[in-house]
Amino acid sequence: MKNQVVVIGAGLTGLTTAFYLKKAGVDVVVLEKKEQPGGVIQTHHENGFVFESGPNTGVLGSPEAAELMEDLKEHCTLEIANPEAKRRLILKHGKWHDIPSGLIGGITTPLFSWYDKFRLLGEPFRKPGTNPHESLADLVKRRMGQSFLDYAIDPFILGVYAGDPSLLVPKYALPKLYNLEQDFGSFVGGAVKKSRMPKTDREKKATRDVFSVEGGLTNMINALVKEIGEDCIQCNCQDLTVEYIDANNYRVKTGDTSIETPYVVTTSGAHTLPSMLNFIEPSMMDKIANLKYARVIEAAIGFNDWQGGDIKAFGGLIPFKENRDILGVLFMNSFLKNRAPEKGALLTVFMGGVRKEELANANDEEAREIIGRELTDLMKLPEFKPDLFKLVRYDYAIPQYGADSGMRFATVEQLEQQYQGLIIAGNLRDGIGMADRIKQGRTIAAELSEQFK
Numbered sequence: 021m022k023n024q025v026v027v028i029g030a031g032l033t034g035l036t037t038a039f040y041l042k043k044a045g046v047d048v049v050v051l052e053k054k055e056q057p058g059g060v061i062q063t064h065h066e067n068g069f070v071f072e073s074g075p076n077t078g079v080l081g082s083p084e085a086a087e088l089m090e091d092l093k094e095h096c097t098l099e100i101a102n103p104e105a106k107r108r109l110i111l112k113h114g115k116w117h118d119i120p121s122g123l124i125g126g127i128t129t130p131l132f133s134w135y136d137k138f139r140l141l142g143e144p145f146r147k148p149g150t151n152p153h154e155s156l157a158d159l160v161k162r163r164m165g166q167s168f169l170d171y172a173i174d175p176f177i178l179g180v181y182a183g184d185p186s187l188l189v190p191k192y193a194l195p196k197l198y199n200l201e202q203d204f205g206s207f208v209g210g211a212v213k214k215s216r217m218p219k220t221d222r223e224k225k226a227t228r229d230v231f232s233v234e235g236g237l238t239n240m241i242n243a244l245v246k247e248i249g250e251d252c253i254q255c256n257c258q259d260l261t262v263e264y265i266d267a268n269n270y271r272v273k274t275g276d277t278s279i280e281t282p283y284v285v286t287t288s289g290a291h292t293l294p295s296m297l298n299f300i301e302p303s304m305m306d307k308i309a310n311l312k313y314a315r316v317i318e319a320a321i322g323f324n325d326w327q328g329g330d331i332k333a334f335g336g337l338i339p340f341k342e343n344r345d346i347l348g349v350l351f352m353n354s355f356l357k358n359r360a361p362e363k364g365a366l367l368t369v370f371m372g373g374v375r376k377e378e379l380a381n382a383n384d385e386e387a388r389e390i391i392g393r394e395l396t397d398l399m400k401l402p403e404f405k406p407d408l409f410k411l412v413r414y415d416y417a418i419p420q421y422g423a424d425s426g427m428r429f430a431t432v433e434q435l436e437q438q439y440q441g442l443i444i445a446g447n448l449r450d451g452i453g454m455a456d457r458i459k460q461g462r463t464i465a466a467e468l469s470e471q472f473k
């Protein structure tokens with residue numbers, strides 16, 4: 021059997037790549053290990069609740085993400101979160117506080133110290149850093165102060181990366197923030213200048229809008245599958261291996277299937293590559309596969325009749341300093357339609373992460389006890405008796421772009437030069453969010469389809 025491109029992994033990256041290749045007229049097959057496509061994106065329906073067991077929402081932060089939703093609109097409907105999603109809470113000394121949005125809120129908020137608020141006035145005049153491997157924690161302390169690190173950046177990083185700001189390196193993990201300092205010399209001044217710069221119509225498509233899809237994110241996956249064609253996606257592919265024959269000549273084997281192809285695109289996590297690409301020298305492979313991932317437990321918790329406190333917000337994040345046993349909670353039904361019965365609530369809770377990894381080892385009973393205890397206290401619940409309680413465990417949830425990232429990206433580049441036709445993609449590079457994955461898939465598809473013109 022021959023194919024022009026073999027894509028390994030039917031998560032969002034693999035399916036986006038395949039969709040745009042197909043659109044460009046390139047013959048593609050997607051090989052997936054699990055029983056169904058979607059990767060970590062999976063929506064479930066139960067007793068009036070519609071809940072996700074992977075990502076809950078994305079941000080339309082790249083034009084490619086907005087364009088994909090346009091391209092799929094015949095099969096699924098983009099849902100932009102309602103304005104409640106703009107309200108976000110941070111826990112301080114056991115109480116929720118709104119993240120300030122305007123100047124007055126910024127001055128009066130108890131989240132940050134008076135010293136740091138005053139010191140922020142001098143932020144535009146502080147010299148840019150010179151160490152490209154400076155940690156996020158050091159960068160924020162240097163420019164903004166300890167309380168901004170503890171009660172703004174730290175909880176944000178827990179929410180996005182389940183990570184540790186002292187291990188993440190902004191050059192790789194938050195390149196937009198890093199570039200504000202490098203290009204404009206200041207976060208505050210840079211953000212203002214950037215917002216005033218003229219944008220092309222395409223650039224304007226990237227927004228901060230929080231999005232999902234009506235009925236859940238699986239509908240986006242189903243739309244991609246429909247467009248690609250079910251016959252081009254093969255699931256249940258076990259023990260998949262790739263053999264390098266010579267440049268632009270690979271043999272991909274799984275079960276009884278053997279496919280010869282000039283192009284192989286891997287989109288599975290870094291940890292899956294050593295057994296799959298065993299023609300690559302172990303010393304080189306180690307530099308890719310040593311990528312650390314945060315381990316997390318995700319819980320979807322539903323109540324038919326919500327008796328707890330105010331949940332008219334996107335959710336609440338919990339700074340590490342508060343020393344609680346959950347990372348944060350999302351109030352899903354407050355900003356997305358039809359996620360819970362009318363008087364009910366659907367919450368998503370995360371626990372574990374890089375700094376509390378031992379909590380990701382909790383068994384089901386322990387996890388329920390911990391989450392119940394924390395939610396009863398934090399959400400002012402009279403008792404913890406949910407009508408829905410579902411746990412999902414991820415040993416490789418979110419990749420942590422630390423100081424070793426530069427070496428990893430250079431190794432990927434070197435291998436792609438050495439083995440022409442091999443593309444090592446997925447979340448080991450180019451960003452962790454859904455919009456980043458879509459952008460990567462689209463970019464690879466555009467580059468590859470050029471080869472067939």
Ligand SMILES: Cc1cc2nc3c(=O)[nH]c(=O)nc-3n(C[C@H](O)[C@H](O)[C@H](O)COP(=O)(O)OP(=O)(O)OC[C@H]3O[C@@H](n4cnc5c(N)ncnc54)[C@H](O)[C@@H]3O)c2cc1C
Nearest residue numbers: 029031032033053059060074075076077078288452453454
């Ligand atoms: C718990 C969690 C919460 C998240 N929350 C958000 C969020 O709120 N917002 C956001 O923007 N992003 C979020 N993300 C990140 C986002 O979900 C991912 O970036 C994106 O969905 C990953 O897509 P992917 O295709 O790169 O990887 P995956 O979805 O992991 O897909 C990779 C695929 O490769 C397959 N595979 C693995 N090994 C093999 C093999 N040997 N052979 C064949 N196939 C193989 C896997 O089975 C899988 O289907 C979250 C991620 C997780 C885990």
